Amino acid sequence: MSAILTVENLNKAFKDKQVIDNISFDVHQGEIMAILGPNGAGKSTTIRNIMGILYPDAGRITFSNYTNNSIPRHKIGYLPEERGLYKNVKVMDILLYLAELKDYPLDQAKQRALDYLKKFDLEGKEKVNVDELSKGMGQKVQFIASILHEPELLILDEPFSGLDPVSQELFKQEIRQLADNGTAILLSSHQMNLVEEMADRLFLIHRGKKVIYGHMDEVKKEFANFKCTIHGTNKKEELEQLPHVQRVEQENAHSIVYLYKDIDPVQWLKQLPATLDVQELRLDRISLHEIFIDIATGKQLMQEVGEAYA
Structure with missing residues (x-):
């Protein structure tokens, strides 16, 4: 075009x-x-x-x-x-x-x-x-x-x-x-x-x-790291000990696990312990809304900020 x-x-x-x-x-x-x-x-x-x-x-x-x-x-x-x-x-x-x-x-x-x-x-x-x-x-x-x-x-x-x-x-x-x-x-x-x-x-x-x-x-792909949303009763400290975890946000039985860049999502899921309480689980990239908030407030939802050209 x-x-x-x-x-x-x-x-x-x-x-x-x-x-x-x-x-x-x-x-x-x-x-x-x-x-x-x-x-x-x-x-x-x-x-x-x-x-x-x-x-x-x-x-x-x-x-x-x-x-x-x-x-x-x-x-x-x-x-x-x-x-x-x-x-x-x-x-x-x-x-x-x-x-x-x-x-x-x-x-x-x-x-x-x-x-x-x-x-x-x-x-x-x-x-x-x-x-x-x-x-x-x-x-x-x-x-x-x-x-x-x-x-x-x-x-x-x-x-x-x-x-x-x-x-x-x-x-x-x-x-x-x-x-x-x-x-x-x-x-x-x-x-x-x-x-x-x-x-x-x-x-x-x-x-x-x-x-x-x-x-x-x-x-x-470049800026939106993966995050895992888990519904279940889990301790924040235990979630923070999972591999490749950048940070965890938790409210009651709702946890959002933010992951570092370039993980293999399938392999990461395989490493989840069997003792984890999982009623629902969703793994996806952070949204454009979250990228926007990160830029505006410096919440560090992204591991790095830069430039992407196609």
């Missing part, structure tokens, strides 16, 4: 605070690329630089063959974290207005809007004022506005925030379908379970610096 967006050596500071520190990544056509990090890590600043809302102090942003100020914004769809639609305007009017700003044919926009309203369970709402919609409905309308003009690059900042599980599933399906049809998607979200399920690659930023960058499977 070819890179449709390339961010090279991006830097941005506000007064004496370096918010983005020499970061680089790219987004390929037809993929979902996740940009992750704790609050204040520099994600939104990075996105605003891509969108031309802010301008970098140094570095280059390339979209197709365009760079920095010459990037054609009408080829980009953007769902900002701070939602905002004109509240006393009818749904169809605001969708057509935003499509017109993107130089998209209005007849085509109207038909696509009707199709999307039906798909997102908003059929018959086209003449309703935005301020009469529920929060979830309003978010659906803003999402439709971000994709109505068939963008080549779609930037989604916290798209699942405030959605019920059914609507989340609907958004997930549509985002995946857009990527399958060739749209390049840059996704920022704090809902790690959804990111882990959807993203092809990820870029994790912390304090303005790149921490992890690579394909999801490679990142999990």
